[in-house]
Amino acid sequence: MFDGLFKFLGLKDKPSQRGSVVIKIGLSLYDWFTKRDQLMPNHQMHSGRSTQKRWPMMGSDVKSSATYFDAWISSPERLALELIQEGVEAGGVALNYTMVSGLERGQLTISNHDAVEAIQVKTHHVVNATGAWVDTTNGLLTAPSQYMQGTKGSHIIVDNAELLAELDGNMLFYENSEGRVCILFPYFGKVLIGSTDIPVSDPESVRCTDEEIDYIIESLRGVLPKLVISREQIVYQFCGVRPLPSVNTSTTGQIPRSHSLKQDKIGDTHIYSLIGGKWTTFRAFGEEVADELLASLGKTRVCDTKQRAIGGGKSYxxxxxxxxxxxxxxxxxxxxxxxxxxxxxxxxxxxxxxxxxxxxxxxxxxxxxxxxxxxxxxxxxxxxxxxxxxxxxxxxxxxxxxxxxxxxxxxxxxxxxxxxxxxxxxxxxxxxxxxxxxxxxxxxxGVELDALPKVSKPTLQPTVTENEQLLDGEEYVFNQ
Incomplete structure (x- = not known):
């Protein structure tokens, strides 16, 4: 309890479990900040006995638990696509598989992934929203930076009927022995389990490794010791890079998850680099960037996106x-x-x-x-x-x-x-x-189909930025 409280107050920087007091404080603040638009009940704390009754597979070391409600994004990739489509409908131009290859005297050069075609665009403002690749992109823009300190998070999708039934539609947050918050929740009839938090210098090279899979499964055993997950039940795995800011901390868990905007200027061209950010706050972050950019043009934003329906959410x-x-x-x-x-x-x-x-x-x-x-x-x-x-x-x-x-x-x-x-x-x-x-x-x-000969290097590599995904239903936070 005290380790978690000291960490919460910034008096301790080593990894430690938060404890029920800190979780209670955090959830109370959450209830208070969201009460104006609140649709669901406030959080509840539960004793070890009631927790064991609700979760038969739970280990006896669990002393308390908490439940609260939140929302989730089931298909973040489709939401991203809908945002692009709305931008095009508003008069924008979307170019897929296109990269920046230079910036000189206000001329931005962009080319397709095969570098067969290149076009130049005259601009005084460039918004760099490339996530974990912000520094790489700035280098191509002749504005080298060291803004990013990405960490990778690996996840696995398992086909385990027993675990799916135990969750019964709920997301479960728990802390492993290192104080790292892990998650699992139902996902399209399977269970998604994650994640790790490992510093990476090259976001292009990240993979979900066998060691990380072992770590994820072992961490889960700490809270659900009766559960058995075999490698054969893993139907999919993925690894994303969190676009976190470069700061001096003792552990990756201490790196701020908030967002910020950095500005550089090359000649007459302003470069706006988006640092951090997540689905939870993407509307607010977008408005902040738009306000900053429009102010430099002597203009103001004419719309508010707080209540704006997007794509398939219109007239839902x-x-x-x-x-x-x-x-x-x-x-x-x-x-x-x-x-x-x-x-x-x-x-x-x-x-x-x-x-x-x-x-x-x-x-x-x-x-x-x-x-x-x-x-x-x-x-x-x-x-x-x-x-x-x-x-x-x-x-x-x-x-x-x-x-x-x-x-x-x-x-x-x-x-x-x-x-x-x-x-x-x-x-x-x-x-x-x-x-x-x-x-x-x-x-x-980790999806093996037939044994085709390996190609030297895929031209198009999936680069998945971890999305904050929250479940519509009760979420459980456990303190061991």
Whole structure:
């Protein structure tokens, strides 16, 4: 208890467990700060006995627990895509797989990933929002910086029915023996478990290692000692880099998770570097940056995003009855699709499913032979409208097929063929995309399909920035 209190007050810098007093203080402050817009009950503290009753697999060392409510982002990649689409609708231009290759006399040079084409843009303002790559990008902008101190966080997705049933729809936060906060929660019928917090100097090279997987499983045993997780139950793994600021601390856990804005000037060009940030605060951070940039132009922001609905969240029915009414209306307007299909698309895309339904109206859409909860028309719609360039874009960045553990050799082949046919690739282009995709899936995500020869280095590598994901339901924080 006192170790955690001393750490909370800044009187101790070594890793330690927070203790129930600090957790109680933190959750009380959380309730107080959110009370104006509060929709859910306040937090509750529980004794060891009541905790054991609720969580039969819990270890006897757990002395207390707390519950509170929060929200979550189930598909952060799709939210990011919707933000890009709204920017384009407002008059912006989005270029996928494009990198900065120079800045000289106000001329910004950008090129595609193959460096085949390059264009120059005259600008006085550049916003560097490349996350863990901020310093790398600034170097290319001839404004070298040392703003970032990234740490990697690895996660695993496990198919363990016993653990899924134990969670019963809840997210569980717990502290391991080092005082590191770990999480696990239901995720598309599986369980997501994480994470590590390891300093990295090169965000391009990070992987979820075998040692980290052992660490994650061993940490979980500390709070759920009766649980057995085998390596065979791990269907997916991933590693992200937190875009944290460069500061002097004794441990990675002490690095601030808040965001900030750094400014540099090269000639007449202002460079705004976004440091830190997370989904929890992305709207506020975006407004802060916009205000700063607009002020330098002698202008002010004309819209507020606090209550602004995004993408499939527009006109979203929030109650069970309004959802039922909405789905019934969709079924009436699009009778060719089953109720199950309507519900699936609504869950995936929100009210944006109406654009998909409109595009498929009058077509003979068919389910994938290898993955019947996705359809050919659905994936073709994604290919046409969502800036797809590779098979990996579909599997990792537009859908949750891979992370759900649904990817098989058959589904990979069927989807890669759809992608290749859409772009009218030659046989060599098809083979290159397949080989690179399978290599990335194996190296970065532990998904082994067939044993294709390794390619030297994938041109397109997935760089996943860790997103703050919160579960809609009770969240449990445990003190051992």
């Amino acid at each position: 029915p929030v109650t069970d009855s309004s959802k039922a009414t909405y789905l019934a209306s969709l079924s009436e307007r699009h009778p060719q699709f089953s109720q199950r299909q309507m519900e699936t698309w609504f869950q995936r895309y929100g009210t944006a499913c109406e654009s998909l339904l409109g595009a498929l109206q009058g077509t003979q859409d068919k389910a994938l032979l290898s993955l019947d909860d996705y359809t050919q028309g659905e994936l073709k719609f994604i290919l046409e409208r969502e800036y797809v360039s590779t098979t990996l874009d579909v599997l990792l960045r537009r859908t949750s097929i891979a992370i759900e553990g649904k990817l098989t050799e058959e589904s990979f082949e069927e989807i890669s063929n759809l992608v290749a046919d859409h772009f009218a690739w030659s046989q060599s282009e098809r083979e290159k995309d397949r080989a690179q995709s399978k290599q990335v899936l194996l190296d970065f995500h």
